[in-house]
Amino acid sequence: MAIPGMTAMAMGFFVLSRADTRNALTLAAIAIGVGNGMTAGLVQVLAQDLAPPPPDTAPFIGLWSTLSYLGTLAGPLVAGSAAQLAGVSRAAQLISVLGVWGAGWMMCFVPETLARRKK
Numbered sequence: 798m799a800i801p802g803m804t805a806m807a808m809g810f811f812v813l814s815r816a817d818t819r820n821a822l823t824l825a826a827i828a829i830g831v832g833n834g835m836t837a838g839l840v841q842v843l844a845q846d847l848a849p850p851p852p853d854t855a856p857f858i859g860l861w862s863t864l865s866y867l868g869t870l871a872g873p874l875v876a877g878s879a880a881q882l883a884g885v886s887r888a889a890q891l892i893s894v895l896g897v898w899g900a901g902w903m904m905c906f907v908p909e910t911l912a913r914r915k916k
Contacts, residue, residue, distance in 0.1 A: 800900045802834075802836035802839070803836060803903070804897065804900050806828070806829050807893045807894075808832075809826070810892045812824055813825035814890045814893065841865075845858075847908075875891075876888055
C-alpha cells in the first residue's frame with residue numbers, strides 16, 4: 798500500500814497547489830487523507846520486516862527510528878522554507894514532486910517483504 802498511498806498524497810498536494818474552490822480544496826484534503834491512511838505505520842512495518850535476526854534487531858530498529866524521526870523533523874522545515882521562499886502553491890507542488898519521486902524510489906529500491914509460501 799506504500800506506492801498507492803504515496804501517489805495519492807502526491808496527487809492531493811498537486812490538486813492543493815491548484816485549488817481555487819472549496820470543492821478542489823475538499824478533493825485535495827480527501828486524497829491526502831486517504832494516502833496518509835494507506836501509509837500509516839508503514840515505516841515501522843518496513844523496519845520490522847527488514848530487521849536482521851537477534852541480537853542485531855534492537856540496534857537496527859533504534860537506528861531506523863532515529864532516521865525516521867529526523868525525516869519527520871526535516872519535512873516541515875523543507876515545506877515551510879519552500880512556502881516562505883516561493884509561496885504556498887509552489888511548496889505544495891514541490892511536495893507533490895517529492896511524493897512521486899519517493900513512490901518511484903520505493904518501487905525501484907525497496908524489496909518486497911511479503912514472504913509467499915511455495916506450493
